[in-house]
Amino acid sequence: MSLALPNYHALGVLLLVLLALVLFSRDRIPLETSSLVVLAILTIGFQVFPYVGPDGRELSPTDFYAGFGHQALIAVCSLMILGHGLIRSGALEPVGRGLAISWRKAPALSMLATLLVCAVLSAFINNTPIVVMLLPILIGVAMRTGQSPSGMLLPVGLISIVGGMSTTIGTSTNLLVVSVAADMGVAPFRMFDFIVPAAIAGTVSVLYLWLIAPRLIPERQAPMQSTVKRLYTAQIRLGKSSEVVGKTLAEAIDRSGGNMKVEKIQRGPGVFVTPLPDVALKAGDRITTTATRDNLREYAHLLGGRLFSGDVEVDDAHPLGPGDQKIAEVAVTPQSRLVGSRISEARLLSRYGLRLLALHRYNREDQTRSTGLDNTVLRSGDVLLVQSPSSRLNQLKEGGDLLVLDGSVNLPKTSKAPIALGIMVLVVAIAAFGILPIAISAVAGVLAMLLTRCLNWKEAMNALSIQVVMIIVASLAMGAALMRTGGADWIAQIFLSLSFGIPSWAILGLLMLSMAALTNVVSNNAAAVIGTPIAISLAQQLMLPAEPFVLAVLFGSNLSFATPMAYQTNLLVMNAGGYKFNDFVRVGLPLMLVLWVVLTLTLAYAYQI
Template sequence: MNLMLPNAHALAVLLLVVFALILFSRDRIPLETSSLVVLAALAVGFELFPYQGPGGITLNSTDFFLGFGHQALVAVCALMILGQGLIRSGALEPVGRMLTAAWRKAPSLSLLATLLVCALLSAFINNTPIVVMLLPILIGVALRTGLSPSGLLLPVGLISIVGGMTTTIGTSTNLLVVSVAADMGVASFRMFDFLVPASIAGAVAVLYLWLIAPRLLPDRQVPMQSTVKRLFTAQIRLDKSSDATGLQLAEAIERCNGELKVEKIQRGPGVFVTPLPDVELKAGDRITTTNTQDNLREFAHLLGGKLYSGDVEVDETHPLEPHNQQIAEVAITPTSKLLGVRIAQARLLSRYGLRLLALHRFNREDQTRATGVENTVLRSGDVLLVQSSPRQLNQLKDGGDFLVLDGSVNLPKTSKAPLALGIMVGVIVVAAAGILPIAISAVFGVLALLMTRCLSWKEAMAALSIQVVMIIVASLALGMALMRTGGADWIAQIFLSLSFGIPAFAILGILMLAMAALTNVVSNNAAAVIGTPIAISLAQQLMLPAEPFVLAVLFGANLSFATPMAYQTNLLVMNAGGYKFNDFVRVGLPLMVLLWLVLTATLAYAYRL
């Protein structure tokens, strides 16, 4: 086959696609920032160099912003809010209670039941809130039974991804592939059109994750609590003979090697002085600070003061006490408002009552003290070792910013739960019956949740992720540019020339495997939207039906098991379970290969390839 270079616009788009995939794979650059860079590059490029293709095909700079109103994005956002409604109203509370009771009565079969329930729920609800609901339950099970949590968390996290690929609404990836294919003239997929091949693969995945995966995983623990010291709040009281009397506060802090963090200065009963650097310290001042026991004693010695806990001087008979404080591990959820925020700006103490002791992240081998991580940008899945009161920790469980990994189950339960569940079922039934498209039925479902007060506007907005919105819009823009400039056709021609003489089912399998490899490195939404026009062009040039090739992209983009960066819940599960990168490779890579073989064979048989 004689291949010619594509036109200048197609070549520029292909180069931008490569650049975008590199950007999307850089976890140090926020995904929403990378998406905006790609979107801006497309808009500016086509504004400066307008495209007029054969047959009157045009592509204007403003066309790339149509993704903000695309039905796939509308459906994804509405379904995220509906999932939030189920969680907030307590509609899933009976599920959590049932699984908790099952683990107490029949531990040997409970993992199987958990995998099946998780897969079923993930077919209709965004899997992030499902995983967030199940993690504390499984950690509690591990604590009570003495099992290692590493044998439970990863299999459940992976089955939630498998369950999501069984229906058109299971994941945002499915919705995007189906919508892009429909935009290109492929017959629309209904909700359960690919349920059979996905269910066959799901059954294989359940057996693998139930019987084999736990045996492949070594015992893992997050070694945080043993590596840090508890923090105490105390007062350093100065008198006339104290070395710090007469010094400015900045000078006193300098004497303590800059480590003294002054919270307040009390000067007489009910009188407090703002701890500014130029404040002059006087006899009788009480400096309140929080640090480790050894550091507090050192500060008192360097300032020539006496250390007090309340009104009692600290000595051997009256040691420092934590005063209703406990240490806990909390994880940053994928929908947290703190994503992308530096720890120094997160105001953990003033907003949440949390004192940070250490940070655990899968690519950080050291468990760094809080004094060394102020400039660290928080990411989804980060586990923070914090000290706080039991009341504050319980309040965290009612919010969506943190997941408290203490093994307790604090599921919401409200009178609105049956109503929220009924609304969700109604949305699914209406869409599955073809009465309304999923984008419209889901929007009406959101309206119903708001009007019945199952969900507030604040809670609805908290369910949305700017990261998801931006990556979808940027991916849709790239897919449009590939399709209209002929870049997708050119890639399909290269694919065909390299696979000349290979049977159609093998070409299908290679396409799915390429998508699976790509989705484990970059965003699965980006991989899916870029791959869909290529798959359709490939089918057209082979003169075969487009549906199996579209499904190859859909399934391949969901096989995000082999790396922790491949899916948003993978990082959360990884840090919560103390897994290493190789644990995902050890368990996820065989699962990816296994499902790739099953799905390729199933599609080839179903479509007679």
């Protein structure tokens, strides 16, 4: 079977898709930046080289911006805000607290209950806040029982992804696939139209993650507290004989090796001097700095001063004490304002009262070796070892930027919880019964949460992710370009020629496996939107119903279990639990392959292909 090359525009789009997949797989390039590159190339390219389709209509470059107003994006953003409203109002507090209590009584059955609850909630709520809610609970269980949390965290993270593929609103991927398919003429999927194959896959997943997965995971310890020295704040008081009296602060810092960070200079009762480099130091000045015990003593010796903690001179009889300072591990959440910020610009001390002691991240070494810790760009899932007063850590638990991994069950509980839960139930019910599309009912739900003060505008905006918005818009643009230029048809023809002679159900399985492989390397939203027009074209050329092929793309794009970078909660769980890359391969790859077989056979049987 001969296969002609596509037209130049389709070929250009295919090359751009390949470039996009490469960009999306690069950790060091933000997804939103890669998405903007794709949009810019598409619009400029079609403006400079206009394309006229077979129907005689010219494709307007501005059509690629339509994703910003697409109903799928509106629904995704609204559901992200609604999920955040449930967490902030404490609507899920009874669930979390009930699980925490049950873990003390029957750990084995509680693990099963946790998996089931997580799967069910993830079918209707974005799984990120659910995982964020459960992580401290499970870590607390591990602390109380003296066991490693590694057998708990990874299974819970993976089941949240499985649960998310059960309904049209479970993940942004699902919403994108069903919306793009509807735009292309496929009968719209209702909320529970594919619940049966998803429930079968979910049952298999729960049994695997409950009974088998914990035995496959080596014991891991999240790691950092034993390897890092505590910081202490003290004053270096300069006497008349101090060698730095009369010199500038910059010269004094140079004497310390350039490492001393001066927080303030006190010059007499209630008099403070701004610690600028050119400030001349005087006898009696009190320099406040924070460092390890050994470094503080070294600084005092080099500056010719005496070390004080409060009004007591530090010596063998009066050593430095921690005071109210606690050491804790905190994780950067996917919706955090800190994502994309350099550590030196994050203002951890002034904004959150945190002193950074160490950073834990999968393959962090390669970046920090070349850039240094201060220039490291924070990512979702990064775990920071910090030192802070207890009060500031408690305040941190009420924000959404950092998740305190101290094992405490400190879930929000407000009088608005029943209202927020009722709004969410109404949104889902109205969409499930076909009264209103989810894009409309979800927007109405956001308005209801704002009017009832379950959320304020600042919290609503914090729930949104520019990364999610940009990847969805860019993916929709690439999908539209593939379809309009004939690129999707050409890929479908290649797929058919390579699979010539095999049964249609096997072609369906190969399509799902291709999406599963792709989604573990690049964004699942990108894989889904690119794969949907190809799936529809494939079904048309096989003269088969499009629905099973669309679902093959939907399910395949959700099988993001085999690598930590495949899904944002994977990275969060990985860093919080101290997992290695191979742990995801060891546990996630078998799960991916088992669900691929189960879902392929289920779809083939259900649609008789």
